[in-house]
Amino acid sequence: MxxxxxxxxxxxxxxxxxxxxxxxxxxxxxxxxxxxxxxxxxxxxxxxxxxxxxxxxxxxxxxxxxxxxxxxxxxxxxxxxxxxxxxxxxxxxxxxxxxxxxxxxxxRSEEIKALVNQVNALEGRVHYYERQLHDVFRSRFTFADIYGHSDAITQVKRLALKAARGDSTVLIMGESGVGKEVFAHAIHSMSPRAGKPFIKVNCAAIPEQLLESEMFGYEEGGFTGAKKGGKPGKFELANHGTIFLDEIGDMSLGMQAKLLRVLQEREMERVGGVKPIQLDIRVIAATNKDLESMVKAKLFRQDLWYRLNVFPIVIPPLRDRREDIPEIAESLLKELCDELRLPLCSLSKGALDVLMSYSWPGNIRELRNALERAVNICEGKEIRAEHFTTAIRNSVKVAAQDSCQFHTLKKSIGETEAELIKTALEASGYNKTKAAKALGIHRCTLYAKIKKYSLENYK
Ligand SMILES: Nc1ncnc2c1ncn2[C@@H]1O[C@H](COP(=O)(O)OP(=O)(O)OP(=O)(O)O)[C@@H](O)[C@H]1O
Ligand SMILES: [Mg+2]
Structure with missing residues (x-):
């Protein structure tokens, strides 16, 4: 049974x-x-x-x-x-x-066939997005893309190359537009982590309330509105690669504390998560703020500053390496003409003079923008001074005026001096020793000045 x-x-x-x-x-x-x-x-x-x-x-x-x-x-x-x-x-x-x-x-053979087709299509899309992701997460610049051969920039490049070989935290400092991001990319692409992700976090651009979940990700249900399945944060995405913390000086004190913990422990949890995630990441931070004075003003945590300032790299402003201007301008011009599909433009002597005398507070970014504008408005193949904005163009006049004023001052000092000598000579009855005494200078000096102003025969 x-x-x-x-x-x-x-x-x-x-x-x-x-x-x-x-x-x-x-x-x-x-x-x-x-x-x-x-x-x-x-x-x-x-x-x-x-x-x-x-x-x-x-x-x-x-x-x-x-x-x-x-x-x-x-x-x-x-x-x-x-x-x-x-x-x-x-x-x-x-x-x-x-x-x-x-x-x-x-x-279910029909369903299976449809499913197989769907899987094939999805696989194709996955491959496509993987390639796209790779392009997005890949570092875009190498050292060859950093123009300039002045001593100042060469030294910085050498230092950055050393940083690339190691795994220490790098802190890149410098004014706006000097190329901090370019350097961060170049360091990653020359490092042993080159084939791994390069993830940028712009600490200034992400609203405070979102920054935490952007950086650390969140678990499903981590907060109201959290996406199903949760979401990895930038740190997780950067794992085994490099995380680039841009504008680090703009991070709130609260986030600084959280970041410090990650840097110390090399471990983090997603928002709403309990499982710690081990991190193997290289950190590159950048800022145009003076972090040291921010530390003094208690706007930046001192302990975080020590953690970040392991391998500092300071990029000098363009006005301190003017000898780089012709090379950078020409290379950027070539890039721009390629991008805009225009025949290659050249710079007239006058245009170069303008570029050389301007102070470039916005550094290379400003130079690039000025050139882009010039390329767009110049009709021929030559960029001339008039293709730059008056603010940039005036720098030459100011420089010229400066030297002109200097000239006048020198001239008037000379004229006054000659007049005084004449008066002293007259008053002393043309006795040079007495005249020198009256003028409070040595007799030899008076002789030299008389010669200088051709007053030998003055009577
Ligand atoms: N040495 C360089 N050679 C070529 N291009 C450069 C160089 N330095 C900067 N650039 C270009 O200048 C622009 C600004 O560079 P980048 O974004 O790296 O500056 P930054 O220092 O990060 O500025 P910010 O502080 O404003 O973020 C970019 O277009 C970059 O490609
Ligand atoms: Mg930047």
């Missing part, structure tokens, strides 16, 4: 499957066929059981599987004009093949 119950139970299980199941013995005689398969073939048990499978099923290979003992998985079998996906498996007992089972997934 028990055995019958078990057989009935197993039969019920097999009949309730969505797949068609047919079982043959080692001779290829059908011993069982489930309900779905029977319904599909429009027959009853007696129509199949006890008959050679080759007589009741088209294109069957079950007898072959019995002979070879080799399973045939995911094969397509044509049954009643339909291509149906199936598997054929040998049944073994004590190592001997005692039969075979055929499984047809015919009921």
């Amino acid at each position: 028990q055995l019958k119950e078990r057989v009935d139970f197993l039969t019920a299980v097999l009949d309730s499957l969505n797949e068609g199941i047919v079982v043959v013995d080692s001779q290829g005689i059908v011993t069982f066929i489930n309900k779905v398969y029977r319904d599909f073939l429009k027959g009853d048990l007696e129509d199949f059981v006890g008959k050679p499978v080759t007589e009741v099923l088209e294109n069957t290979r079950l007898p072959i599987v019995c002979q070879t003992g080799e399973p045939e998985l995911s094969v397509v079998q044509k049954v009643r004009g339909r291509n149906i996906l199936g598997h054929r498996l040998p049944i073994r007992k004590n190592g001997k093949v005692i039969g075979a089972v055929g499984e047809l997934v015919f009921q």
Whole structure:
């Protein structure tokens, strides 16, 4: 009784499957066929059981599987004009093949086909986004992209190359537009982590309330509105690569404390998460703020400053390395003309004079913008001084005026001096010793000045 119950139970299980199941013995005689398969073939048990499978099923290979003992998985079998996906498996007992089972997934073959197509399409999209992500997360600049050969910039490049070889935290400082971000990219791309992600966080651009979840990510339900499945933060994305904390001087004291913890422990949790995540990251921070005075003013945590200031790199402003201006301007001009698909422009002597005398408070970014404007408004192939804004152009006039004023001052000092000497000579009755005394200078000096102003014959 028990055995019958078990057989009935197993039969019920097999009949309730969505797949068609047919079982043959080692001779290829059908011993069982489930309900779905029977319904599909429009027959009853007696129509199949006890008959050679080759007589009741088209294109069957079950007898072959019995002979070879080799399973045939995911094969397509044509049954009643339909291509149906199936598997054929040998049944073994004590190592001997005692039969075979055929499984047809015919009921859902259309769905499967659609699914396979969908998977293929999705795979293609994944590849596409992976490539895109790689482009986004890749560092975009190398040392070759850093223009300039002045001593000042060469020294900085050398230092940055040293930083790249190590794994220490780098703090890049310098005025706005000097190339801090360019350097950060170059350091990553020359470091052993070059093939790994380079993730930038702009600490100034992200609103305070969002910064934490941006940096550390969040777990599902970490806060109201948290996305399903949670989201990794920038630190997690940067794992094994480099995280670039830009505008670090603009981070609130609260976030500074959180950042300090991550830098100290190299471990973090997502917002609303409990599982700590181990981090293997290289940190590059940058700022145009004077962090040291911010520390003094208690606007920046001293302990964080020590953590960041491991390998400081200071990039000098453009006005302190004017000799770089011609090279940088020409290289940028080439870049710009390429980008804008314009024939290559050159700089006139006057234009270069203007660029050389301007103070560039916005540094290379400002220079690039000035050149872009000039390229757009100049009609020929030569950029002239008039293609720059008056603010930039006036720098030459100011410089010229400065030297002109200096000239006048020098001239008037000379004129006054000559007049005084003449008066002293007259008053002393042309006695040079007395005149020198009256003027409070040495006699030799008076002789020299008389010669200078050609007063030898003055009477
Ligand atoms: N030495 C350089 N050679 C070539 N291009 C440079 C160089 N330095 C800066 N640039 C260019 O100048 C612009 C500003 O550079 P970057 O964004 O790195 O400056 P920054 O120091 O990060 O400025 P900010 O403090 O305003 O963020 C960019 O277009 C960059 O490509
Ligand atoms: Mg920057």
